[in-house]
Amino acid sequence: MTTSTLGEIFKMPPVQLPDASRRLFLKISGGAGAGLILGLAAPMPGAGSRAAAAAAGTSLAPNPFVIVAPDNTVTVILKHLDKGQGAATGLATLVAEELDADHAQIRTEFAPSDPVKFKNFAFGVQGVGGSTGLSNSYEQYRTAGATARAMLVAAAARAWALPAGEITVKAGKISHASGKSATFGELAVKAAAENVPEKPALKDPKDFVYIGKQFPRVDSPVKVNGTAKFTLDHQFDGMLIAVIVRPPLFGAKVSAFDAAEAMKIKGVVTVLQVPQGVAVLADNTWAALKAKRLLKVTWDDSAAEKRGSEEIVAIYKALLDKPGIKAREQGNIEDAFKSAAKVIEADFEFPYLAHAPMEPMNCVVRFDGASADIWTGSQLQTVDHGAACAVLGLKPEAINLHTVWAGGSFGRRAVPDAHYVREACDIAKAYGKPVPIKLMWTREDDITGGWYRPIYVHRIRAGLDKDGNIIAWLHRIAGQSIMAGTAFEAMTVKNGIDETSVEGASSLPYAIANLRVDLHTEKVGVPVLWWRSVGATHTAHATEHMIDMLAKDAGKDPVAFRLELLKDKPRHAGVLKLAAEKAGWGMPLPPGKFRGVAVHESFGSYVANVADVSLRDGGTVKVERIVCAIDCGLAVNPDVVAAQMEGGIGYGLGAALKSAITLKGGVVEQTNFDGYDVMRMSEMPRIEVHIVPSAAPPTGVGEPGTPVALPAVANALFSGTGVRTLQLPMSRQAYKAKV
Amino acid sequence: MAQTITVNGEKRSIDADPETPLLWVLRDDLRLTGTKFGCGAALCGACTVHLDGEAVRSCQIQARDADGREVTTIEGVSGDIAKAVQAAWIKLDVAQCGYCQPGQVMSAIGLLSQIPKPTDDDIDKAMDGNVCRCATYHRIRAAIHEAAKAI
Numbered sequence: 001m002t003t004s005t006l007g008e009i010f011k012m013p014p015v016q017l018p019d020a021s022r023r024l025f026l027k028i029s030g031g032a033g034a035g036l037i038l039g040l041a042a043p044m045p046g047a048g049s050r051a052a053a054a055a056a057g058t059s060l061a062p063n064p065f066v067i068v069a070p071d072n073t074v075t076v077i078l079k080h081l082d083k084g085q086g087a088a089t090g091l092a093t094l095v096a097e098e099l100d101a102d103h104a105q106i107r108t109e110f111a112p113s114d115p116v117k118f119k120n121f122a123f124g125v126q127g128v129g130g131s132t133g134l135s136n137s138y139e140q141y142r143t144a145g146a147t148a149r150a151m152l153v154a155a156a157a158r159a160w161a162l163p164a165g166e167i168t169v170k171a172g173k174i175s176h177a178s179g180k181s182a183t184f185g186e187l188a189v190k191a192a193a194e195n196v197p198e199k200p201a202l203k204d205p206k207d208f209v210y211i212g213k214q215f216p217r218v219d220s221p222v223k224v225n226g227t228a229k230f231t232l233d234h235q236f237d238g239m240l241i242a243v244i245v246r247p248p249l250f251g252a253k254v255s256a257f258d259a260a261e262a263m264k265i266k267g268v269v270t271v272l273q274v275p276q277g278v279a280v281l282a283d284n285t286w287a288a289l290k291a292k293r294l295l296k297v298t299w300d301d302s303a304a305e306k307r308g309s310e311e312i313v314a315i316y317k318a319l320l321d322k323p324g325i326k327a328r329e330q331g332n333i334e335d336a337f338k339s340a341a342k343v344i345e346a347d348f349e350f351p352y353l354a355h356a357p358m359e360p361m362n363c364v365v366r367f368d369g370a371s372a373d374i375w376t377g378s379q380l381q382t383v384d385h386g387a388a389c390a391v392l393g394l395k396p397e398a399i400n401l402h403t404v405w406a407g408g409s410f411g412r413r414a415v416p417d418a419h420y421v422r423e424a425c426d427i428a429k430a431y432g433k434p435v436p437i438k439l440m441w442t443r444e445d446d447i448t449g450g451w452y453r454p455i456y457v458h459r460i461r462a463g464l465d466k467d468g469n470i471i472a473w474l475h476r477i478a479g480q481s482i483m484a485g486t487a488f489e490a491m492t493v494k495n496g497i498d499e500t501s502v503e504g505a506s507s508l509p510y511a512i513a514n515l516r517v518d519l520h521t522e523k524v525g526v527p528v529l530w531w532r533s534v535g536a537t538h539t540a541h542a543t544e545h546m547i548d549m550l551a552k553d554a555g556k557d558p559v560a561f562r563l564e565l566l567k568d569k570p571r572h573a574g575v576l577k578l579a580a581e582k583a584g585w586g587m588p589l590p591p592g593k594f595r596g597v598a599v600h601e602s603f604g605s606y607v608a609n610v611a612d613v614s615l616r617d618g619g620t621v622k623v624e625r626i627v628c629a630i631d632c633g634l635a636v637n638p639d640v641v642a643a644q645m646e647g648g649i650g651y652g653l654g655a656a657l658k659s660a661i662t663l664k665g666g667v668v669e670q671t672n673f674d675g676y677d678v679m680r681m682s683e684m685p686r687i688e689v690h691i692v693p694s695a696a697p698p699t700g701v702g703e704p705g706t707p708v709a710l711p712a713v714a715n716a717l718f719s720g721t722g723v724r725t726l727q728l729p730m731s732r733q734a735y736k737a738k739v
Numbered sequence: 740m741a742q743t744i745t746v747n748g749e750k751r752s753i754d755a756d757p758e759t760p761l762l763w764v765l766r767d768d769l770r771l772t773g774t775k776f777g778c779g780a781a782l783c784g785a786c787t788v789h790l791d792g793e794a795v796r797s798c799q800i801q802a803r804d805a806d807g808r809e810v811t812t813i814e815g816v817s818g819d820i821a822k823a824v825q826a827a828w829i830k831l832d833v834a835q836c837g838y839c840q841p842g843q844v845m846s847a848i849g850l851l852s853q854i855p856k857p858t859d860d861d862i863d864k865a866m867d868g869n870v871c872r873c874a875t876y877h878r879i880r881a882a883i884h885e886a887a888k889a890i
Binding site: 083084085086216217219220221222223224225226227228229230232233235241266267284285286287289290355356357358359360405406407408409410440442443639640643646647648649650651653654672673674678679680681682684686687 | 755756758759760763766767768770771772774775776777779783785812825829832833834836837838839840841844862863864866867868869870871873874877878879880
């Protein structure tokens with residue numbers, strides 16, 4: 001990365017705060033009162049041991065994000081959950097850079113819930129998602145580090161009676177040419193008495209020592225020795241374990257239950273009806289699980305969803321014959337299709353997908369009637385906190401929400417209705433005794449419990465002129481809205497279009513004069529949710545696979561065909577060229593290997609994949625290698641970027657190759673990792689990641705790696721077998737190499 | 740009926756329902772929470788521990804079957820192989836969410852104890868039962884090779 005490109009970054013404008021935040025919060029918190037947002041901003045006593053020490057004036061804590069302690073540690077307060085995507089390391093990198101701290105002295109601590117101090121500038125409340133973790137914090141956390149550094153320097157200057165301008169800071173050491181030196185810890189208390197600079201100077205990017213270079217993960221050591229504490233790992237004396245027997249059909253309600261057999265299990269304390277089903281409380285996990293199986297519940301399924309996946313797909317497919325609500329239109333497609341020399345059409349089917357993070361949903365609540373503590377891997381703290389207030393009937397300041405490490409999310413922990421926090425609070429309230437209660441979802445609860453990536457069907461119809469140029473493109477999507485009925489609806493559903501249903505399709509980057517994208521949205525009683533990369537999980541495949549079908553009919557090379565249509569899209573073209581070059585695009589392949597390419601932008605980051613694929617005996621798809629190029633603006637931590645691409649590709653490939661949730665008569669057919677098949681070691685391809693040097697502001701990397709491998713692999717299979725990948729996962733189709 | 744299990748070198752007496760999976764004995768009774776719950780059905784490997792030196796899924800071992808035996812958990816691993824594996828994991832920054840990694844590390848130690856220089860095929864066979872939803876497989880493979888070099 002050149003100095004001049006870093007120089008451009010330095011001039012990036014501050015992120016704008018959206019105006020809808022307050023309204024949003026009030027909606028989310030379920031009308032718990034207008035004083036809530038201010039109440040939530042009240043200091044949270046007892047949150048964070050180091051934060052508490054800083055509050056006592058024994059450390060340098062000039063802002064909510066950094067604490068320099070006399071023990072020479074620098075604690076970075078993380079406003080965002082780290083569920084694996086590297087937010088802790090990323091935010092720590094920003095502080096360490098401007099503070100000139102040493103990696104070894106950095107500690108991290110999750111921030112308490114506070115929608116003002118710890119808001120995500122992209123949302124206006126506290127929470128993370130949409131791959132915004134680092135992009136919205138870039139200036140804020142750098143400034144936090146620079147502030148602490150300026151105060152340490154001022155304290156050194158005062159102590160040594162030397163000009164501040166002559167004092168240097170490097171790798172956690174403050175020094176002067178005269179030989180005087182001090183650690184951060186030695187000056188922390190003195191520095192706390194210095195004035196807090198209003199606008200501390202940020203580094204000239206050419207002087208960066210960590211940003212854009214290397215800063216190892218801060219969480220690696222605790223994650224390889226078992227000491228990282230996840231929600232499920234919280235153990236308290238007298239704690240009860242709660243599990244819930246949930247309805248077999250979405251929307252069914254408890255009509256009666258018989259707990260006699262369940263209550264006979266030693267360790268079972270009580271069985272309670274809650275809005276979500278029937279909860280078993282026991283003094284150990286095994287007793288709870290055993291009793292759960294013995295509980296007899298009869299369900300009222302009069303209002304339940306009873307349709308299966310096949311029926312839902314059939315309804316959506318019928319809709320594809322009629323125009324939907326317009327998401328984008330340009331030119332005149334009717335006339336263009338009339339003049340087309342060739343028209344091709346393809347329908348695509350995408351199944352429900354479970355996120356299936358390794359740590360199933362869970363939440364610990366201690367509620368004594370007047371106050372509560374909640375421990376959970378909270379991704380949307382403001383939402384979870386507000387929901388807890390609403391259920392427990394407490395003011396925000398009476399609840400401490402402790403964010404802890406989360407065992408994956410992929411969207412699953414960012415729930416607009418905070419349902420599993422509500423469940424835990426409902427149980428605590430119903431039980432009514434002030435003991436900690438740990439609600440645990442089993443894997444079966446997770447796989448059968450909904451909140452899936454919705455089923456979508458797509459139809460793309462495209463026309464080529466006699467020279468093989470695309471002159472018409474009609475893209476129709478039918479599916480279920482993720483946002484409708486949630487607190488986010490007002491912000492994200494405009495004129496009947498849920499942006500998450502069409503993103504990636506309505507933003508098709510290719511220069512096509514006559515184009516229409518439209519949408520049918522159906523109500524289905526299956527709860528759905530964003531799944532890593534959201535709309536791109538389906539739109540990237542439909543669009544990018546179609547482009548290869550068109551390139552073939554036009555007799556053009558897939559990379560060259562795309563580049564011709566991307567003349568005004570330099571960042572798409574940039575990653576496409578880089579991936580093609582690094583993969584050896586155009587070079588002959590050994591027999592039995594096929595190659596495909598795809599490019600897609602999501603969350604402001606541009607990703608291209610070249611996939612090398614073969615078929616194992618019986619036609620099973622084996623992805624051999626993925627070459628990935630990404631343009632995410634300035635890569636703050638290149639190794640974290642690479643890790644997110646590797647993991648994103650693996651996550652996407654699992655869904656591409658074999659994952660699907662299917663319903664029959666409304667019942668989910670998969671229950672665990674046997675039926676819901678996920679990516680495993682032997683299926684993982686070799687992956688190479690290449691990062692485009694960039695001057696643009698940093699954009700997200702948690703999601704954009706996920707959607708591109710699917711169409712790249714499908715395009716490789718198309719080239720090698722002639723088979724179109726129209727039904728997902730690929731295990732539903734038969735591929736056979738062309739002879 | 741009480742069981743006596745040697746856990747991380749220490750004899751522990753446990754009074755659990757004899758059917759209780761070792762996983763929950765470790766987590767609930769002994770508060771050794773490094774061993775994770777992922778599926779409860781031996782399908783994900785998050786609960787991998789060593790039973791008499793062999794990598795097993797603790798969700799499938801009943802307390803009565805662990806009686807009188809030696810269990811090593813992530814908290815108690817020691818020796819050159821364990822050190823090399825954990826060091827390689829840190830060097831390559833394998834972990835993302837980290838929830839499955841104790842199980843991955845236990846399986847990797849089990850593999851390297853049996854096969855000091857595993858091939859990619861050996862790694863596939865030994866590690867296929869350990870799911871990582873962050874899909875850190877790419878780095879797990881590299882870290883196993885790295886650890887093998889260091890031993």
